[in-house]
Amino acid sequence: MKNRIKSIVFVLLMTFGTVVYAQNVFTKGVNLSNWFQASSLKQLQFTKFSKQDIKNIKSLGCDVIRFPINLHAMTNGAPNYTISPLFFQFLDSVVTWAEDLQIHLIIDNHTFDPNVNTPTNFDIPLRKEWIQMAQHYKNHSNNILYEILNEPHGPTTAVWGKMQKTVIDTIRTIDTKHTIIVGASNYNAYTEMKNIPVYTDTNLIYTFHFYDPFLFTHQGANWAKYMDSLSGVPYPYNAVKMPACPSNAKGTWVETELKKYNTTGTDSSVKKLIDFAIAFRNQRKVKIYCGEYGVYNLNSSNDDRIYWYTIVRQYLDANQIPWTTWDYQGSFGLFVKGSNEQFNYDLNMPLVKTLGFNEPAQFVYKKLPDSVGFPIYTDYVEKNVIENSWSDTAVLDLYCTKQPNNGTNSIQWKNPTQYSKMLFQFVYNKDLSQLKAENYAIDMMVRGDNPTATFEVRFIQKKTTDATSHPWRMSYTIDKSKVPMDKYWHHVRIPFSAMKETGAWDGTWLNANGEFDWTTIGQLEIVAEQKALPSTTLWFDNIIINNIDTAQVYDTTKLVEPLPTYSGIINGVVNEFTVSPNPANQQTTISYNLESNDDIDVSIYTILGQKVCTLVHTNQNAGTYSVNLLTSDYAPGMYICRLRSSNGISSIELLK
Numbered sequence: 012m013k014n015r016i017k018s019i020v021f022v023l024l025m026t027f028g029t030v031v032y033a034q035n036v037f038t039k040g041v042n043l044s045n046w047f048q049a050s051s052l053k054q055l056q057f058t059k060f061s062k063q064d065i066k067n068i069k070s071l072g073c074d075v076i077r078f079p080i081n082l083h084a085m086t087n088g089a090p091n092y093t094i095s096p097l098f099f100q101f102l103d104s105v106v107t108w109a110e111d112l113q114i115h116l117i118i119d120n121h122t123f124d125p126n127v128n129t130p131t132n133f134d135i136p137l138r139k140e141w142i143q144m145a146q147h148y149k150n151h152s153n154n155i156l157y158e159i160l161n162e163p164h165g166p167t168t169a170v171w172g173k174m175q176k177t178v179i180d181t182i183r184t185i186d187t188k189h190t191i192i193v194g195a196s197n198y199n200a201y202t203e204m205k206n207i208p209v210y211t212d213t214n215l216i217y218t219f220h221f222y223d224p225f226l227f228t229h230q231g232a233n234w235a236k237y238m239d240s241l242s243g244v245p246y247p248y249n250a251v252k253m254p255a256c257p258s259n260a261k262g263t264w265v266e267t268e269l270k271k272y273n274t275t276g277t278d279s280s281v282k283k284l285i286d287f288a289i290a291f292r293n294q295r296k297v298k299i300y301c302g303e304y305g306v307y308n309l310n311s312s313n314d315d316r317i318y319w320y321t322i323v324r325q326y327l328d329a330n331q332i333p334w335t336t337w338d339y340q341g342s343f344g345l346f347v348k349g350s351n352e353q354f355n356y357d358l359n360m361p362l363v364k365t366l367g368f369n370e371p372a373q374f375v376y377k378k379l380p381d382s383v384g385f386p387i388y389t390d391y392v393e394k395n396v397i398e399n400s401w402s403d404t405a406v407l408d409l410y411c412t413k414q415p416n417n418g419t420n421s422i423q424w425k426n427p428t429q430y431s432k433m434l435f436q437f438v439y440n441k442d443l444s445q446l447k448a449e450n451y452a453i454d455m456m457v458r459g460d461n462p463t464a465t466f467e468v469r470f471i472q473k474k475t476t477d478a479t480s481h482p483w484r485m486s487y488t489i490d491k492s493k494v495p496m497d498k499y500w501h502h503v504r505i506p507f508s509a510m511k512e513t514g515a516w517d518g519t520w521l522n523a524n525g526e527f528d529w530t531t532i533g534q535l536e537i538v539a540e541q542k543a544l545p546s547t548t549l550w551f552d553n554i555i556i557n558n559i560d561t562a563q564v565y566d567t568t569k570l571v572e573p574l575p576t577y578s579g580i581i582n583g584v585v586n587e588f589t590v591s592p593n594p595a596n597q598q599t600t601i602s603y604n605l606e607s608n609d610d611i612d613v614s615i616y617t618i619l620g621q622k623v624c625t626l627v628h629t630n631q632n633a634g635t636y637s638v639n640l641l642t643s644d645y646a647p648g649m650y651i652c653r654l655r656s657s658n659g660i661s662s663i664e665l666l667k
Contacts (some may be wrong), residue, residue, distance in 0.1 A: 039334055039335070039368075040073040041068060041338065041339040042076075045404045047081065047101070048080065049081060052084065052097060058396075065112055070369060074114060075117065078117060078118055079121030081123075082144075084122070086140060092140050100648070109154060109155070110155070113154065118157055120157075120158060120160050126234075128165025129160070129165045129166055129196075130165075141181060143503070148189070153189065153190070156190045157190070163198075164197055172196075173662040198220060201221065202219075204288075209423065217291070217292075220303040227315070228306045231309035231311075232307050237264070239256075240260065245312065250273070288301070300653055303335065305336050305632065306319055306320070308342050308348045309342055317361050324367060340454075357376075378447040380446075385555070385556050387556065388422060389417065396438070400431075402428060402432070405426055408423075408424075417552050421456075421550050424550070425548045427544040428539065428544075433538075434534055437535075448560055450506060450508065452557065453535070453556060454503075455554040458496075458552075459497075461546065461547040462495060463491065466489055466544075470535055470536075471532070471533050471535075472533065473533030475531075479527070482517060482533070484514060485512055485527050489660050498569045498570040498571075502563070504562070507510050519640045588604075589602050597642060598643065601626065601638050605635075607631070608631070610656065611628075613655075614652075616650070616652055
C-alpha cells in the first residue's frame with residue numbers, strides 16, 4: 012500500500028511539476044491607484060473610494076487588489092520616518108474592508124518617481140517604515156501582503172537585492188506570518204529576475220511588470236521620453252498601419268524600435284518575453300506574480316488594446332501566473348476613455364470580457380437636475396467630489412486641525428501664486444438649474460490672515476466635444492469688503508443669483524457673452540485670480556450648497572500663530588498638559604495646570620475627527636487638574652485628546 016501511495020504522488024509531481032512552486036495565493040485582480048499615492052498625507056482624499064468600490068472589484072471575480080501607497084510621504088521624514096497615525100487610520104479602513112470582503116490586499120509601497128533613481132541607501136528609510144507597518148499589521152489575516160518597493164531602478168539588481176534582503180529581515184523580526192512581494196531592479200524587469208540574490212525566506216512572491224512592446228503600450232505617454240507625440244502604433248504589427256516616426260523622436264531609441272517593430276510587435280515575441288519570468292520560477296522553484304500590465308489608452312486603438320490584453324492575459328493564465336492589471340480607473344483602466352468611470356455605467360465591457368472578469372450589467376446614466384443641496388467639504392472632501400487642485404508653490408492641507416469652525420478639520424491654503432486654485436471636480440456633471448431657480452447658495456466659513464487678500468469662487472461649465480462648447484465661468488469675488496481676513500472665522504454665503512459670468516479660458520481668453528449653462532457644471536473652484544498671495548494663509552470650512560441660511564460661527568476666537576501642539580502652554584493659560592501612560596492600556600490620566608481662571612474643554616476624538624466623549628466642559632479656577640479615562644471602554648486604535656481653552660487648542664495623540 013505504501014508503494015502505491017508513493018507512485019501516485021510521484022505521478023502528480025511529474026504532471027504538475029512546473030506549477031507546484033507557483034501554487035497561487037491569489038489569481039487575478041487590479042491595481043487601485045491614484046488614491047493613497049498622494050504627495051502629502053494632507054492631500055490624500057480618503058473619500059475618493061469606499062468599501063462599495065472594493066465590493067465592485069470583487070464582483071468582477073477579482074480575488075486580489077494591489078494597493079499602491081506613497082509610504083515615504085506618509086511619514087515625518089528623516090531621521091525616524093515615523094508613519095502618521097492619520098495615515099494608519101485611513102489605511103486601517105481599507106484593510107478592514109478587504110478582510111471583511113475576503114479579498115487579498117497587497118500593500119504596495121509605491122514611493123516611486125520614474126525619473127529619479129532609487130538611492131543606494133534607500134534601505135534605511137525602508138527598514139524604518141516597514142518595521143512600523145509590520146508591527147501595525149502583524150496580527151491581521153493572511154489576506155494582507157507587503158510589497159517592499161515598486162519598480163526600484165538605478166542600482167543594479169545585485170545591489171538592490173542586498174538592500175531588499177535587509178528589509179525582508181527587518182520585517183521578519185516582527186512579522187513572520189505575512190507574505191512579502193519582492194522584485195528586481197530596472198523597474199521590476201523580468202529580464203533582471205535571474206539576478207535577484209537567492210533568499211532563504213520561503214514566504215515570498217517574486218513580482219515582475221509587463222508592458223511590451225513598449226512602443227505600443229505607452230504611445231502618447233508624456234512621462235516616457237520621446238513618446239508623447241507617438242500615435243497610431245498598431246498591435247500586432249501591421250505594415251499598412253504603421254505611423255511615421257515623430258519629428259522630435261528622429262535619431263532616438265523610438266525610431267530604432269519602430270524600425271524593428273515587425274519582429275517585436277508580435278504575439279510570439281510577447282510570449283517569449285514572459286518566458287523569462289517562467290524560466291526564473293522553474294529554476295528557483297518559487298512563486299511569481301505579474302504585478303502590472305496594461306496599455307495606455309490615449310493614442311492606442313481600443314480594438315488593438317483589447318487584443319493585446321487577450322494575448323497577455325491568456326498566456327499568464329495558461330502558465331498559472333497570477334496578475335493584477337494596471338489599472339482600475341485612469342488612462343490604463345477598465346473604463347471607457349473620457350467617461351465618468353462609474354462602475355454601473357462606464358465599464359469598457361469588451362476589455363472586461365477579454366480579461367476573464369465577470370460582466371456586470373451596465374446602465375445608461377440619465378442626468379437629472381439636482382433637487383437638493385449637497386456638501387463639498389465638511390471635515391473632508393465629500394464622496395463624488397474629487398479634489399484636483401493646482402499650484403506652483405501653494406501648500407494645501409485638507410486636514411488642518413488649527414481651530415476649525417466645525418468638527419475637527421478645515422482646509423488650509425498657504426501662499427497661493429496667481430491663478431493657483433482649489434478645484435473640486437464633480438464626478439457627475441451637475442445640473443444646478445433647479446437649485447438656482449430655488450435661491451440656493453454656496454455656503455462656507457472663511458478665515459484669513461492677510462487683510463489685502465482677494466480670491467474668486469466660481470463654477471466652471473463642463474466643456475464637451477462640441478466645438479462651440481467652452482468652460483464658461485460663473486464667479487463671485489471675495490475681498491476685504493466681504494471678509495476682513497482678521498484671523499477670525501466669517502460666514503460667507505454666495506447666492507447663485509449674486510454670481511456673475513466672467514468669461515472662459517480655452518487656450519485663449521473668451522469674454523462673457525451670456526452662454527453660461529447652469530445645467531452642465533463640472534467643478535467648483537476657489538482661485539487666486541486677481542493676484543498672488545504671498546505670506547498669506549486662508550482657511551475654509553463647511554463648504555456646502557444649500558438654501559437655508561443657518562450656518563453659525565462656533566469658534567469665535569482669534570487665531571494665534573503658532574498654536575502649540577502636543578504638550579506645552581496654550582496662550583499662557585495652560586501648561587504641563589500630559590497624558591500618561593501613553594500608549595494606554597486599560598486607563599490613562601490626563602493632567603494639566605491652569606495659570607488663570609478659564610473655560611476648559613477636554614474631549615477625545617478619533618483620528619478622523621468624530622468626537623468619542625467629553626471629559627471636562629466647565630469653567631475652572633487656576634490650579635492643577637487631572638481626569639481619568641477608561642480606555643478599555645473603547646476600541647483599540649489612535650485617538651486625539653484635545654484640550655481647549657477660550658484662547659486656544661492643544662492636542663496629544665493618544666495610542667490605545
